[in-house]
Amino acid sequence: MSEIKVPDLGESISEGTIYKWLVKEGDTVGQGDVLAELETDKVNLEISAEEDGVIASILRQAGENVAVGEAIGLIAAGTGAPQQSSPAAAAEDGAVAVAAPPAAPPAPPAPAAVEPAEDAAGGGASAALASPGARKLARERGIDLGEVSARDPIGRIAQADVESHGAAGAAAPAPAPAPQAKPEPPKPQAAAARQPESGKAVERKRMSRRRLTIASRLVEAQQTAAMLTTFNEVDMTAILDIRKRRKDGFKEKHDVGLGFMSFFTKAVIGALKAYPLLNAEIDGEDLLIKKYYDIGIAVAAKEGLVVPVVRDADRLSFPEIERQIGELASKARANTLSLQELQGGTFTITNGGVFGSLLSTPILNTPQVGILGMHKIQLRPIALDETTTVNRPMMYIALSYDHRIVDGSEAVSFLVKVKELLEDPEALLLEG
Incomplete structure (x- = not known):
């Protein structure tokens, strides 16, 4: 008899929730077969059989919280009926439980x-x-x-x-x-x-582990960081013009679309190089100013927001950034991201514009001290001078930052730098 144990879940994760069992007691399994799916704070993981045998007993049910190393089931060697080797399975079977001891009742x-x-x-x-x-x-x-x-x-x-x-x-x-x-x-x-107070129908639904984690981390960010937000707007004319002229050739050459995220990622990197405190974090009484640029890209998945990380984004070309973001977003929506793809990150970009948001205040992805919010592109009248007004595709951008280490002047200057790089793609290519 061997135990089915919760595997090591990676850095900072000590427990998870059994999302569902893919087998039942009595099933014959082979080494490597997936037995159950485990939901953690960040991703869902599969638990596989370490040897051939029969599922003798399921000790922990779907929805229960389990710790790393904890036994959640038993596998009996061979292919025999597990009911004979599993007291738990025998106890659940009413027919066996009552019929097995008929010899004892003669006394009553x-x-x-x-x-x-x-x-x-x-x-x-x-x-x-x-x-x-x-x-x-x-x-x-x-x-x-x-x-x-x-x-x-x-x-x-x-x-x-x-x-x-x-x-x-x-x-x-x-x-x-x-x-x-x-x-x-x-x-x-x-x-x-039903609500006892009002008698009106409601639905009660248990929060997933990921949603609980998102909730606690967002509250923690607001309670522990001195978070402020500054706003600006970007004229997207130049970028839209480049995409219009280059998108077909870009797609044909690199087999990936030319989106907005590569432009914003490059602009953020250029601004982080100019204002490095936005690429830092607080460690006790010290500042850790990072000399690398791992940019987190927020993705809305079914189970909640996740932030996969584009590693060493400063070393990547436009097509490489677009390709990585596309792959990470697909994995996020398919719930197949690995823990390594979610850990770390020095700065985050979130795009509420894809849902139609015109203006919002993003919350820090702690322990990071900066997050850039993108929004919907909308035609707005812009005064070029005292006599000329034109309609331009404008986007509001927002920078939330930790005021404990980033002063307001530095935050505003950072956002202005992002704006300048986006409105001048040539500078973006040189500095980003």
Whole structure:
């Protein structure tokens, strides 16, 4: 018998939640077969079988939190029926649980005659063969203890035996009380579906581990960082012109589309080089000013926002950046990102414009001290001089920063630098 254990989940992750089991007790599995899916704070991971065998027992169910190294199931060697090697599996099977010990109940025939005295006084020989809870439940349901099969090797009848007997309809009076034992499961559903105060219907849905983590980290960011946001706007005319003229040739040559993210990534890198405190983090009483540029790109996935990281983005070309962002975004939506692709990051870019956001305040992705928010491109009248007004494709951009180490003047200058680089693509190619 071998244990199915929660594998090492990587840096800073010590537990997860069983998302679902892909096998059931009694299934035959081979080494390397995927047994279960585990949800962590960042990604979902698969737990595989380490050897051939039969699923003897599932110890932890879907929805339960489990720690690294904890046993969540058992695998029995060979291909035999696991019910014989798994006490847990045998206990779940009502037929086996009741039929297995029929040799023991011959002792209880005497209680059939003594039962009335037991009901009246609770004493006699039957008192040694049934627990007080079992006697009480039997009286309430009108069940003859002499007809109840005991699972205990010495023949002692427990409350669970009486419940099993009643559920099986072994005694005539049992069917009437049975509905009173089963309202228990519907109660949580009724409570979850309705507000007692107003009586109006609501749906109660358990938050996923990732959503809980997102919630706690966002609250932590607001509570621990002195977060402020500064805004500016960018004239996107030059970039739109380049994309219009070059996108077909770019696609044909590099087999990837020319989007906006490569321009913004390069602009951010150029600004970070000019204002390095935005590429730092606080470590106790020290500042860690990073000399590398791992840019996180926020992606909206089904289970919540994730931020995969483009490593050493300053060394990548435009097509390489576009290709990496496309691949990471696809993995995020398919829930196949690795932990390594989510860890680290020195600065983050988030694009609410794809959802139509005109202006927003992004929250820091701690321990980073800066995050740039992109927004929807919208035609707006711009005054070129005192007499000339034209319509230009404009985008509001927002920089949220940690005021503990970044002064307002530096944050504003950083955002102005991003604006200048985006509005002058030639400078972007030189400095980004």
